[in-house]
Amino acid sequence: QEINVEKVDSNKLSHKLLFNITIHGFLLWASMGFLMPVGILTIRMSNREECGRRLRILFQVHVISQMLAVLLATAGAVLSFKNFNNTFNNNHQRIGVALYGIIWLQFLIGFLRPNRGSKGRSVWFFAHWILGTAVSLMGVFSIYSGLQAYHEKTSRKIRIWTSLFTAEIVFICFFYLFQDKWSYIQRQGVILGNEIAGPTTDQEVPPREKQKELAMESC
Numbered sequence: 149q150e151i152n153v154e155k156v157d158s159n160k161l162s163h164k165l166l167f168n169i170t171i172h173g174f175l176l177w178a179s180m181g182f183l184m185p186v187g188i189l190t191i192r193m194s195n196r197e198e199c200g201r202r203l204r205i206l207f208q209v210h211v212i213s214q215m216l217a218v219l220l221a222t223a224g225a226v227l228s229f230k231n232f233n234n235t236f237n238n239n240h241q242r243i244g245v246a247l248y249g250i251i252w253l254q255f256l257i258g259f260l261r262p263n264r265g266s267k268g269r270s271v272w273f274f275a276h277w278i279l280g281t282a283v284s285l286m287g288v289f290s291i292y293s294g295l296q297a298y299h300e301k302t303s304r305k306i307r308i309w310t311s312l313f314t315a316e317i318v319f320i321c322f323f324y325l326f327q328d329k330w331s332y333i334q335r336q337g338v339i340l341g342n343e344i345a346g347p348t349t350d351q352e353v354p355p356r357e358k359q360k361e362l363a364m365e366s367c
């Protein structure tokens with residue numbers, strides 16, 4: 149019977165509900181579809197960084213962007229609890245509620261980190277990395293399913309939004325993979341041991357630079 153009520157309602161969505169759905173969508177897209185992935189890309193830029201000023205800045209950008217992401221997601225959550233039906237009878241709603249909780253957990257875990265070099269740090273990093281990555285992936289899924297729910301409720305076209313979002317995600321994924329390969333790409337033109345990795349043979353790596361690079365990796 150509840151489903152019938154929803155169907156009847158969906159034919160004449162109130163202005164207010166439509167407005168709230170739109171705000172909900174924008175808040176969560178900005179949060180989990182933009183700030184969160186960008187925050188992850190920034191902290192990943194620090195993977196090869198010396199422990200200096202740049203590292204501190206990248207860390208701060210990570211923390212600030214994730215704080216904003218959690219803030220916007222929380223605003224979107226409050227708005228949806230207040231204005232939507234709270235039946236949690238479809239995947240978008242159920243996964244969405246789980247995500248609201250998990251991002252807060254992840255946020256707290258971020259603050260509870262042991263120092264680098266201490267015993268618990270690896271375990272912490274593993275937990276923070278896997279939860280953060282999973283939350284972001286589920287966020288991407290929720291944005292697609294949210295757009296679908298929007299389409300079902302309003303019968304409006306969503307193709308422009310799904311295309312835009314897909315373009316954004318493709319770009320982010322490319323950058324994510326590129327980060328892992330960047331230093332490898334740079335090294336293609338230099339000689340590693342006896343192996344000739346590039347067409348030119350006269351570009352020896354100065355020993356000091358090589359030492360610096362090794363130091364960076366262990367930092």
Ligand code: HEM
Pocket residue numbers: 169170172173174176177180181228229230232233234235236238240241242243244245247248286287288290291292293294295297298301
């Ligand atoms: C990571 C992103 C998102 C999360 C975590 C999320 C979460 C949720 C939750 C928990 C609900 C149920 C609220 C309640 O009944 O109290 C909901 C409903 C809804 N959301 Fe989202 N949402 C997200 C993105 C979006 C986007 C991008 C749109 C697009 C406009 C959207 C459209 C909707 C609609 C139309 C409903 C009502 C659905 C229904 O009654 O079946 N959501 N969302």
Ligand code: HEM
Pocket residue numbers: 184188191192195207210211214215218251252254255256257258259261273276277278279280281283284
């Ligand atoms: C919901 C919010 C957050 C998400 C989704 C998130 C996600 C992530 C992810 C996925 C990584 C691993 C990146 C990689 O692949 O190398 C990471 C690293 C990190 N995060 Fe977060 N994070 C969040 C909040 C925080 C907060 C609040 C802090 C600190 C107060 C924090 C501190 C760190 C640090 C220090 C690292 C780097 C660890 C290392 O390389 O040793 N994060 N974060």
